[in-house]
Amino acid sequence: MTDTTHGEGRHTPSFPPWLKTTLTTLATVAATILGLLFVTFMIGRVMPIDPVLAVIGERATQEQYDQTFRDLGLDQPLLVQFWIYVTDVLQGDFGKSIRTGQEVTTDIARVFPATLELATLGTLFGVVLGVPLGVIAAVRRGSWIDQLARFVGLIGYSMPIFWLGLVGLLVFYGILGWVAGPGRLGIFYQGIVEPITGMILVDSALRGEWAVFRNAFSHIILPASLLGYYSLAYISRMTRSFMLEQLGSEYVTTARVKGLSEWQVVWGHAFRNIRIQLVTVIALAYANLLEGSVLTEIIFAWPGLGQYITTSLLANDMNSVLGGTIVIGTIFVGINIFSDLLYRFFDPRAK
Amino acid sequence: MTDAPLLDVENLWVKFRTRTGVFDAVRGISFTLGKERLGIVGESGSGKSMTGRAVLRLIRPPGLIEADRLAVHGEDILSLPDKRMRQLRGGRVSMIMQDPKFSLNPVMTVGQQLIEALCAHEKVSRSEARKRTLDMLDEVAIRDPKRVYDLYPHEVSGGMGQRIMIAMMLLPNPEILIADEPTSALDVSVQLQVLDIIDTLVRDRGMGLMFISHDLNLVAKFCDRIVIMYAGRIVETCKASELRNAQHPYTQGLLNAVPDLEHPRDHLEVLKRDPAWRDAPSVSARI
Numbered sequence: 001m002t003d004t005t006h007g008e009g010r011h012t013p014s015f016p017p018w019l020k021t022t023l024t025t026l027a028t029v030a031a032t033i034l035g036l037l038f039v040t041f042m043i044g045r046v047m048p049i050d051p052v053l054a055v056i057g058e059r060a061t062q063e064q065y066d067q068t069f070r071d072l073g074l075d076q077p078l079l080v081q082f083w084i085y086v087t088d089v090l091q092g093d094f095g096k097s098i099r100t101g102q103e104v105t106t107d108i109a110r111v112f113p114a115t116l117e118l119a120t121l122g123t124l125f126g127v128v129l130g131v132p133l134g135v136i137a138a139v140r141r142g143s144w145i146d147q148l149a150r151f152v153g154l155i156g157y158s159m160p161i162f163w164l165g166l167v168g169l170l171v172f173y174g175i176l177g178w179v180a181g182p183g184r185l186g187i188f189y190q191g192i193v194e195p196i197t198g199m200i201l202v203d204s205a206l207r208g209e210w211a212v213f214r215n216a217f218s219h220i221i222l223p224a225s226l227l228g229y230y231s232l233a234y235i236s237r238m239t240r241s242f243m244l245e246q247l248g249s250e251y252v253t254t255a256r257v258k259g260l261s262e263w264q265v266v267w268g269h270a271f272r273n274i275r276i277q278l279v280t281v282i283a284l285a286y287a288n289l290l291e292g293s294v295l296t297e298i299i300f301a302w303p304g305l306g307q308y309i310t311t312s313l314l315a316n317d318m319n320s321v322l323g324g325t326i327v328i329g330t331i332f333v334g335i336n337i338f339s340d341l342l343y344r345f346f347d348p349r350a351k
Numbered sequence: 352m353t354d355a356p357l358l359d360v361e362n363l364w365v366k367f368r369t370r371t372g373v374f375d376a377v378r379g380i381s382f383t384l385g386k387e388r389l390g391i392v393g394e395s396g397s398g399k400s401m402t403g404r405a406v407l408r409l410i411r412p413p414g415l416i417e418a419d420r421l422a423v424h425g426e427d428i429l430s431l432p433d434k435r436m437r438q439l440r441g442g443r444v445s446m447i448m449q450d451p452k453f454s455l456n457p458v459m460t461v462g463q464q465l466i467e468a469l470c471a472h473e474k475v476s477r478s479e480a481r482k483r484t485l486d487m488l489d490e491v492a493i494r495d496p497k498r499v500y501d502l503y504p505h506e507v508s509g510g511m512g513q514r515i516m517i518a519m520m521l522l523p524n525p526e527i528l529i530a531d532e533p534t535s536a537l538d539v540s541v542q543l544q545v546l547d548i549i550d551t552l553v554r555d556r557g558m559g560l561m562f563i564s565h566d567l568n569l570v571a572k573f574c575d576r577i578v579i580m581y582a583g584r585i586v587e588t589c590k591a592s593e594l595r596n597a598q599h600p601y602t603q604g605l606l607n608a609v610p611d612l613e614h615p616r617d618h619l620e621v622l623k624r625d626p627a628w629r630d631a632p633s634v635s636a637r638i
Binding site for chain 1: 377407409438439440441442445446448450451453454455456457458459460467468469472505506516519520537
């Protein structure tokens with residue numbers, strides 16, 4: 001072994017630290033994505049669905065069958081098949097969907113913005129209400145607001161979302177008429193706004209079509225609040241326990257000794273220290289919603305990713321399912337990297 | 352100015368309501384503090400830290416502070432509204448805690464934390480605040496204040512952290528400093544240095560110091576007067592120079608249990624605690 005405590009003894013080339021971090025991160029991402037592709041590939045192979053029959057139909061001749069079998073590369077060794085699969089996917093080719101007859105990428109580009117819109121609004125809800133609720137519950141531990149937060153959390157954890165969704169529709173759409181019903185947009189407003197991002201709220205705002213915006217908003221508000229309620233339950237509970245831990249520590253006493261107000265002590269000192277943990281929690285909650293909440297999307301006839309994957313799965317449409325899985329996996333990886341980066345930003349010890 | 356002592360405590364109780372009843376951490380103690388160094392000595396759980404925190408009204412529910420009199424410079428602090436109390440904290444009475452590793456906020460720079468302490472009590476411009484902060488760091492013998500100013504707490508050593516803590520607490524010029532075991536978490540080599548800094552600053556500014564410790568020898572050397580606490584009560588009060596003539600069996604027991612380099616003893620005595628001490632009156636009158 002060379003002695004690494006002295007500069008002369010080192011043989012490793014010295015990278016600047018930021019380059020080293022970037023390279024490590026990139027290597028991790030590449031390995032994760034490769035693992036993800038491998039798993040999806042294996043799932044595709046072990047499913048009891050004949051990929052050839054799925055393409056040519058059951059009444060094709062044996063010749064056609066053999067031809068397609070070779071075209072799909074199924075006569076090649078498994079490793080070669082995996083290589084073909086990886087190169088295809090990396091070029092953005094997930095194959096054609098049997099159910100819709102379109103490229104899977106086209107399908108996903110259509111359904112994903114719907115989920116993105118819903119998940120973002122839902123998470124926003126959960127964060128804007130959940131974080132303050134958790135903080136106040138921790139500061140006023142044992143008070144009525146703490147009990148309320150606990151009650152809200154309990155319902156969020158135990159109530160099935162489809163039931164709450166149906167009751168929500170019945171009350172706010174059916175009886176009170178405060179919000180619009182299922183779907184993303186009323187039939188009258190469809191096709192007015194030329195898509196830019198695919199997210200109707202964003203597109204209509206960009207194009208200045210405020211009537212469309214209002215209608216889209218009245219459609220999204222109920223499912224988004226519902227999803228937001230579930231992330232609120234989770235986020236507020238986690239915030240509360242993080243805050244309780246910090247409020248008991250010595251530096252909080254120091255802040256009080258200095259004569260700071262309770263607001264400064266709580267938000268300026270204790271809250272600063274939970275941002276790091278909170279980022280992870282929020283990122284995970286967001287990723288969970290981006291996966292597409294199948295039940296919500298079905299109840300609210302929301303043409304999103306979760307509904308797309310589920311319907312495809314039921315129709316034996318493996319290309320779509322695998323494509324969707326890869327997209328979701330990549331989002332998870334991306335969100336994790338993003339929260340890692342925020343760590344470095346929020347925590348001086350991680351630098 | 353009135354002749355009122357800096358701190359006047361009469362019949363102070365700190366109680367905690369628990370499920371099984373009320374636990375008394377401090378049980379009716381009385382003492383005064385002038386411009387002097389007062390040592391408060393006692394074993395773990397004797398209520399010495401609680402006394403320090405009660406003076407700043409830092410006991411949180413379910414804890415409860417009761418006293419016939421708890422006054423800083425003649426002003427009763429138990430009846431002070433929260434806002435006035437905050438002005439008193441840090442501004443007139445300040446406290447140094449045991450371990451700078453935990454008592455400094457890990458995600459704020461040293462400079463930010465010092466400036467915050469100053470700005471909580473005085474309206475000063477940014478440049479003025481920065482200048483006074485750097486001067487203060489210089490006073491606590493930090494060699495390169497400009498560099499330390501931008502460091503985070505995990506980047507400084509324990510001794511330096513404690514000096515930063517002292518600087519932070521003395522920046523708004525308080526009259527009373529409570530030091531709660533300020534050297535227990537430090538290496539022996541830097542303990543004396545930190546004590547020396549506290550001593551100099553407190554003396555120069557004419558402050559009152561409440562020095563809480565479990566180290567009888569240290570307190571005897573460092574303080575003018577000593578209060579000995581046991582089970583939430585003061586069992587004895589004496590001048591530091593007269594500690595050897597202490598009368599209470601608990602104090603004598605403590606003294607006998609301390610090894611002495613110059614006069615080694617064959618065996619150190621084991622302290623025998625008498626349950627009767629818990630409720631017996633203090634052996635010395637209030638001085």
